Amino acid sequence: MFTQKQNIEEQLTISVDDDSAFVELYNSYFPRVSNYVHYRVDDFHEADDLTSQIFTKLFIKLEYYLPEKAPLPVWIFSIARNSVTDYYRSRNRNTYVFLEETAELSDLRFNLDDAVVSRELRQYLHRALASLSEREQEIIALKFWSGCTNRDIAKFIGISESNTGVILFRAMRRLRQILESWGINIDD
């Protein structure tokens, strides 16, 4: 019969040997990193590849992570952010979609209650995000998915915290205007 201590010690061994910490981290961060990358890179497959590369990098660099230097999300999103920057550098491209190029999307009526709304909204959202400046995309992506504080986001971008808030507000306003110009009404 196990004593309470033996039982707990055995459970501790199981925990360190199994990959519960990895699974917890993966389940928590995969959606956030993946969404962040998809908000920054409009090609779905390339965004998936990049997410994969980021997680591989995270695990290669894990031994260098110092909790006293930065909280985990700040460290993870620094790597994610640098990877997206490298991606654009290596491709030497920017994916801006100008409003006049999206004429084919105009006059479509969109009902948010529709069952297919997520998929459609995702597509429109992607295109609308690509119309924003790189900095606006970056702030929105970090704000929505990194879980970093406003101060951390401001540090990432290299501007003041209040300026970050104003840029985010303007970017959201613009995003809404773009979606509305395509007939997508979020209030429906």
Next chain:
Amino acid sequence: MTEKTKAELYLAYLDRILAGEKDVGPVEDGEIAKLLRLAQSMIAVDISVNSEIRETLRKQLLTRISPADNAILIDALKEENELTEEELRYVAAGLPGQAPFVVIRLKISGVKIFFDM
């Protein structure tokens, strides 16, 4: 209301939504309310659920992870999820007569175990 004030107000509401609040109550400013609805729609559209790599990548990474990596992750997650006062009281009450000087928080199959040694 100046744009800066509006932005600050919007950010305050947005932080509550991102923290998981479903209903932030009535929002007086019409534009802020509309932009919050847009934010809620964006959060609801979780692009990662359709990711083709999620499971394959998880399996690939699992084969690479070493016990040392796992120990780092345990520490990192512990830093991220500091124990609450209530949890600490639970730990202290769980094993009477021993003063805990190291507390390890573990999750095994979704069950939280608190252990002092």
